[in-house]
Structure formats: structure tokens, C-alpha cells
Amino acid sequence: MSDISISSDGRDAPSAFHEKVAAAESGGALTFWIANHLFLRDPVTLAALMLSNTTRMGAALMAVSPLTQHPVQIAMAAATLAESFPGRVTLCIGAGAPADLKALGLDGTKPLKAMREALQVIRALLAGDTVRFQGETVSVDSRRLITDITPIPLVLAASGPQMLELAGAEADGVLISAGSSVQFVERTLDSVHRGAKGRKVRTHALVYSAVDNTEKAANDRLRRTLAILLRGPHHKANLDAAGSVLDQAALNEAVLAEDWERAQSMITDDIVGRHAASGSPDQVRRRFAAYHAAGLDEIIIAGARDGDQITKILHSA
Known part of the structure; x- marks a missing residue:
């Protein structure tokens, strides 16, 4: 390990x-x-x-x-x-x-x-x-x-x-x-x-x-951070390599507007699962x-x- x-x-x-x-x-x-x-x-x-x-x-x-x-x-x-x-x-x-x-x-x-x-x-x-x-x-x-x-x-x-x-x-x-x-x-x-x-x-x-009692609760801890991070154009190759489907332009728009409910909703459990532990x-x-x-x-x-x-x-x- x-x-x-x-x-x-x-x-x-x-x-x-x-x-x-x-x-x-x-x-x-x-x-x-x-x-x-x-x-x-x-x-x-x-x-x-x-x-x-x-x-x-x-x-x-x-x-x-x-x-x-x-x-x-x-x-x-x-x-x-x-x-x-x-x-x-x-x-x-x-x-x-x-x-x-x-x-x-x-x-x-x-x-x-x-x-x-x-x-x-x-x-x-x-x-x-x-x-x-x-x-x-x-x-x-x-x-x-x-x-x-x-x-x-x-x-x-x-x-x-x-x-x-x-x-x-x-x-x-x-x-x-x-x-x-x-x-x-x-x-x-x-x-x-x-x-x-x-x-x-x-x-x-x-x-x-x-780590949390449920996967969703654990993922909720990371959604905002991943939204801020993965919106960047330099992460396209990272997203593509993982097979992650994410509208980076829309995500960036939501983050810039500080519309955190919308931004975090775009970081699905699937996205968290592919880009975090x-x-x-x-x-x-x-x-x-x-x-x-x-x-x-x-x-x-x-x-x-x-x-x-x-x-x-x-x-x-």
C-alpha cells in the first residue's frame, strides 16, 4: 500500500x-x-x-x-x-x-x-x-x-x-x-x-x-471544492481520461456567480467517485x-x- x-x-x-x-x-x-x-x-x-x-x-x-x-x-x-x-x-x-x-x-x-x-x-x-x-x-x-x-x-x-x-x-x-x-x-x-x-x-x-456514514454525506464534503477545481480548462484531459461527463463552461459560470447550489449539483456522485477517494x-x-x-x-x-x-x-x- x-x-x-x-x-x-x-x-x-x-x-x-x-x-x-x-x-x-x-x-x-x-x-x-x-x-x-x-x-x-x-x-x-x-x-x-x-x-x-x-x-x-x-x-x-x-x-x-x-x-x-x-x-x-x-x-x-x-x-x-x-x-x-x-x-x-x-x-x-x-x-x-x-x-x-x-x-x-x-x-x-x-x-x-x-x-x-x-x-x-x-x-x-x-x-x-x-x-x-x-x-x-x-x-x-x-x-x-x-x-x-x-x-x-x-x-x-x-x-x-x-x-x-x-x-x-x-x-x-x-x-x-x-x-x-x-x-x-x-x-x-x-x-x-x-x-x-x-x-x-x-x-x-x-x-x-x-469519510462519512453514507457515500452522499462524504461526497457532500467535497462537491464545492471539486466544482472550483474541475471547472478549469486544464482539467479537460483529466476529465476525458476518467470518462467524466461535465459541462465545464456551465460549471465555471455557476462558480463565478457563486451559485453554489447549481455548481454543487453538477458535481455528481459519479464525478466525485472518479476524482476523489x-x-x-x-x-x-x-x-x-x-x-x-x-x-x-x-x-x-x-x-x-x-x-x-x-x-x-x-x-x-
Whole structure:
């Protein structure tokens, strides 16, 4: 079975965040993945709090963008955390959400070169090297980090074929976004393996999850989130791979109008079943097994808003 971890999207108030951390630690979660969404809560600060209040679970910074932070600053943050909590820190980088980048006046439409150069610079810095690098998006002139050297897995958040192949070629792991169907996971991992050419790359994916007494009650927890997510044009390939029938234009219209009754009605039980792990404990367990069979090494539970849900989902796994 895949390793099971937990995620936090930066929206949790301090009390809710600590409740989720405690439930994840006691429930045996491998890692607590903390999202880096602009204008929400800072993942490095949250990771320091989480690591200070746990003894076993790892922390992953997810996904820090070299389009908004210099790769040296990213490496410094991860290395500083790992110096105090060796063996418990993972660094995930990614371009970032297009809407967030646009709010800063940044163009994230062609991030491949920036991601490639960031991977190279960050990996060298975390290895303790004196870095001499002159690229198109980043340069470092004969400098190294002062922090102790400790292993930090370097993961790339990827969705398009070229970025997935880059993850396979140069990262320690790949992160696939939430809402992905089992079939889409299989397809994306094919691109990772093409880039890897036989080298081992650890595979991670965010999987929206919910457990309740009935399938409908569990699915109700996820309908709004999936409505917001699956309306995006970039999810068409994901929907098509799963055989999901969804009018994305109408769904987007309902979400923009904040007509949540209409939007959530379009996220049927069939859609939830194809793009999440939701339902009774047995249904969730079978769904996790399907994601594992698709090639995932680690399932990262997303969408759980409280400690009770995390406890129930982990128990189901």
C-alpha cells in the first residue's frame, strides 16, 4: 500500500491547523504537506511550528515557486529547517497558480526554463556545493550555504508533459495535483517515466478524501471544492481520461456567480467517485488501492478540514 500523508492548504486558522497536525501525527501520517498559496499563510512558518510540535512526522514545503522567490532563498529556508529537524524536511517547487502569479504581475505561461534552472541551483546548494551558475532566469556567483548539509528530497509539482518529464529527469520526486483521476495519474506517470529513463523517482499525488456514514454525506464534503477545481480548462484531459461527463463552461459560470447550489449539483456522485477517494471506510480504502495501483508511492490526503476527518480517513487507509 502507498504511504499516506496529510496536506494543509494555508486556509486553516491556527487552532484548526494544530488540530490537524495532532491528528496526523497520532494517526501515523508520513508527512504533513503545507501548501504555498499566495496571500494565504506562509508554509515555512507553519512547517517550523508543525515540526516543533511533533516528534515523528515529516514536513513538506509545497510548492514553493522560483517565479516569486529566488532559488537561493528557497534553498536557505529548506536547509535552515532541516538543520534543526534533520531527515524530516522535503522541498517541493512548482510554478504556482496562474491567477496568483497574475495578481503579482508575473507571467507563468512558460515556466519550464525557470523550473529547470531552479532545480539545478537548489540541488547544488543543498549538497553544500559552491555554486557558479549563469542561466537565463537565475545566476549565482561562487557562493554556498552556511547551513549543515542534510538530505532534503527535492520534488517538482508538475502537470504538463514537459514538466513531468523534467521531474523524471532531474527531481527526486513528482507531485501530481488534486482532483486527478486514477486514469490521469497513470497517464502523467508515463511522462515522468519517459523523463526518468530508468532512474527511481518517487511519485506523490494530492487526493481529495472524505469519510462519512453514507457515500452522499462524504461526497457532500467535497462537491464545492471539486466544482472550483474541475471547472478549469486544464482539467479537460483529466476529465476525458476518467470518462467524466461535465459541462465545464456551465460549471465555471455557476462558480463565478457563486451559485453554489447549481455548481454543487453538477458535481455528481459519479464525478466525485472518479476524482476523489470518498464514501464509507471501505470505499475510501478501495479507492486508495486504485491510486496505488496506478503507480503512486505516496497518497497525500487533501480536503479534510478537521482532525476528526483526518483520523477517520487515516483509519480507513
